[in-house]
Amino acid sequence: xxxxxNLLKEVQQEIPIAQRPFLLVGEKVGIEEEEVIETLKxxxxxxxxxxxxxxxxxxxxxxxxxxxxxxxxxxxxEEVARFINSHPGVSxxxxxxxxxxxxxxxxxxxxxPLNLEDTVSLMAERIGVRDFVILxxxxxxxxxxxxxxxxxxxREEVEERELLYKPLExxxxxxxxxxxxxxxxxxxxxxxWARELNMEEEELIDLMRSLxxxxxxxxxxxxxxxxxxxxxxxxxxxWKVEKERVEEVGRFIAGFKGVSHCYERTTxxxxxxxxxxxxxxxxxxxxxxxxxxxxxxxxxxxYKLLFSNREFKKRRVRYFTEDFYLWYRDFTxxxxxx
Numbered sequence: 001x002x003x004x005x006n007l008l009k010e011v012q013q014e015i016p017i018a019q020r021p022f023l024l025v026g027e028k029v030g031i032e033e034e035e036v037i038e039t040l041k042x043x044x045x046x047x048x049x050x051x052x053x054x055x056x057x058x059x060x061x062x063x064x065x066x067x068x069x070x071x072x073x074x075x076x077x078e079e080v081a082r083f084i085n086s087h088p089g090v091s092x093x094x095x096x097x098x099x100x101x102x103x104x105x106x107x108x109x110x111x112x113p114l115n116l117e118d119t120v121s122l123m124a125e126r127i128g129v130r131d132f133v134i135l136x137x138x139x140x141x142x143x144x145x146x147x148x149x150x151x152x153x154x155r156e157e158v159e160e161r162e163l164l165y166k167p168l169e170x171x172x173x174x175x176x177x178x179x180x181x182x183x184x185x186x187x188x189x190x191x192x193w194a195r196e197l198n199m200e201e202e203e204l205i206d207l208m209r210s211l212x213x214x215x216x217x218x219x220x221x222x223x224x225x226x227x228x229x230x231x232x233x234x235x236x237x238x239w240k241v242e243k244e245r246v247e248e249v250g251r252f253i254a255g256f257k258g259v260s261h262c263y264e265r266t267t268x269x270x271x272x273x274x275x276x277x278x279x280x281x282x283x284x285x286x287x288x289x290x291x292x293x294x295x296x297x298x299x300x301x302x303y304k305l306l307f308s309n310r311e312f313k314k315r316r317v318r319y320f321t322e323d324f325y326l327w328y329r330d331f332t333x334x335x336x337x338x
Contacts, residue, residue: 003031004039011040011052011222017208019201020187021220037185040222044185051316052183052222054208056176058107060165060216061319063089064116065107067265067276069100070124071131077102081312083127087119088323093313096236096306100133100271103236103306107317113328122331133271139246141262142254143218166214171197175207176216177320183220233281233307237291238273240302246275249298253277258290273304 006029016024022040023033031039043049058065072080077095080102084093089107096103108116117134124132168176174197184192194204211217241249246264253275254262261278281287284307291305 003029007031007036007039008043008048008222008224011049012224013219013221015052015183015220015222017190017205017212017220019190019205021189022185022187033187037187041185047225050223050225050314052185052220053181053316054176054179054183054220055218055223055316056180056319057215057218058317060214061176062110062165062167063107063317063319064110065089065105066116066120066137067103067105067135067263068120069098069133069135069271070102070104070129071100072102072129074101076128080127080129081310084123085313087123087327088321089317090313091315091317093311094308095310095312096308098304098306100131104313109320109324112324113332126331131270133268135265135267135271135276137263137265138274139250139264141250141264142259143261168216172207172211172216173320175204175211179208180316180319233284233287235279235281235284235287235291235308236306237277237279237294238304238306239275239277239300240273241275241300249300250275252298253294256290256294258287273302 007025010025010029015021018024020033022036025031026033026036029036040049040052044052070080070084081093081095084090084102084104087106089109090104091107093102093104095101106116106120108114108119112119114122120132120134124130178196179193183189186192188201190204190208191201194201197204199207208217212219237253239249239253250262250264253259254277256279258280259277260280261276263276264274265276267274279287279290281290287307288305291303295301295303
């Protein structure tokens with residue numbers, strides 16, 4: 001059991017870009033290669049692991065993205081959520097406890113007929129939502145969390161890298177399109193992908209290592225069904241922080257293992273919270289206690305904790321697909337020049 005817990009932690013952290021990645025993972029946690037593969041298959045079947053795949057950086061792929069919150073009448077919630085989910089760039093969509101009660105993330109391709117602001121405005125107009133806020137990322141302090149059955153209050157160091165966008169070449173785009181799907185759970189998964197791409201295995205490995213070095217590929221890893229892994233409480237803590245303290249506070253909050261995401265975001269006349277943190281716990285009380293602890297230690301008085309009531313959508317965006325342009329054609333009559 002301990003070995004499998006260590007395996008779960010290891011595959012969330014990073015699966016190596018190598019000819020036999022599961023052999024290397026197994027060596028780290030003391031499990032044979034075949035057992036690693038079979039255990040991962042079982043964890044997927046049991047819906048502990050949601051997906052094992054490369055995690056690409058939306059911005060570094062040229063897409064524009066943001067967090068958006070709608071104020072929705074409760075009786076229209078499901079109808080609005082279904083319409084929002086129809087956009088292929090929506091990856092997460094949750095009902096949360098707040099007057100702005102529907103929260104989603106949306107990504108828009110660089111050659112889309114409408115930019116992100118106009119896309120969100122169109123969506124709000126079509127579904128009859130009057131009040132919404134677009135909360136763009138200014139700074140990212142953390143993305144991703146590694147969950148096991150250990151304490152989630154421990155702190156850890158958070159890596160920060162400055163990334164410069166460079167448009168992808170055609171073969172890089174083709175590689176993203178193929179490898180963004182679930183990783184084959186076989187001894188040589190890159191060989192499987194390379195065959196689809198008409199590449200040599202080593203050529204693909206070298207290319208993906210290059211994408212990793214440039215920050216286009218964040219990592220290859222497992223994403224869990226948090227609730228099935230024992231973390232049923234999911235709260236978004238938002239904080240009003242003085243500009244000169246944002247870095248100090250952001251780094252502190254990001255250091256907690258139970259914090260999966262921590263961002264500085266834009267504010268506006270109706271939304272003044274500028275620091276966002278996603279916090280996971282086994283119970284609601286556990287999340288509330290951690291938020292109180294952070295608030296007390298940092299002397300922050302203006303904050304809110306928005307728990308998730310319902311998950312309407314959670315899946316990775318599939319980049320460089322025709323789905324985006326079909327959506328714009330259906331709802332605007334416009335088609336990209338691509």
